[in-house]
Amino acid sequence: MQSLEEIYRQHAHRVYNIALNHLRNVEDAEEVVQDVFLTVHEKGIQFEGKSSLGTWIYRIAVNRSLDKLKLRGAQKRGWGVLQYFDVFTQWVPQQNTEFNHPGVALEYKEELKQWFGWIDRLPEKQRTALILVRMEGLDISEASQILGTTEKAVESLLGRARKNLIKFSQKSEGK
Template sequence: MNGEDALPALLDGIGQGDESAFRRLYEQTKSRVFTLALRYVRNTEDAEEITQDVFIDVFRSAQAFRGESGVLTWLYRITVNKSLDFQKRQKRQKRFAFLTSLFDSAAGHPMSQPTEPYHPGVALEDQERAAVLHRAIDKLPEKQRTVYILTRIEGLTNPEAASILTTSVGAVESLQQRALANLRKDLTALYDELNNP
């Protein structure tokens, strides 16, 4: 990850209460944080909420940064954790809404699944195929999904992903292989289902 040279100094400034340093760090890194969050939630409003949460965390914990990894690596780690937490909260809310609808007829229908939004980072022209791919990625186990997003979609190297996830390069490679195997299997089944209704 390039462009990190000035970031530690900005983080030092934030730790000392320098608001202009915070604004500069935010301007230089917000698009990376937002884009990564969007890979998980694929909804602009949700990604913006996660981005705000990430930078609130950065402002509050800048003094705790020890420089054991790069600033961008640290930001990516916070973003991954916030995105996963956000998704878990949403699942809990959906389960609660579903249970409420079962026991309270006045509650109406359970929350419907969100429609697949257009994602500006998706290069596929066929949005239906993109939606199929997104559904398959969403079904991956958490660690496999995160490794796939970081390395295959964000384009980070395996060592960079390992640093973000505080694991070994070998573990990242293993998760990557399992993710690809699961996607191949799942996408074959999904495409068969689409083509043979």
């Protein structure tokens, strides 16, 4: 059986990049990596071995990243109001939403910030399929296992993501 350190060495890099591409923030992505490997340590015994260890770990990474995004959204919608009251701010977990992606070169920063903005408007599954296949370079079958769906469904998700991104870019050009 592999030790946690070995598992970490094999998969941490991809887990970090999946989280970073979802969240575009170094601190948040590092938190996700820590959460993922804590879960692997605690629930490793429960891992049934139906899928490969990597697939299982990347699925946890995707879920944790999406949870963090939801928390951000909830904070933007509801908790923003509470920030007017100093008393409450200490109880509200602060989420850093600043665009901080070390994989983006300075000359592309503005362009990619806009592109990631469109990606954020995609439905969850389309966004994750795009990140796994086009940014992480996973093949369709691996991505389908992580998303818990079929290969055809992943292809269809990518097709719809493409159409949506074209629509968003046309809208932004029309402004």
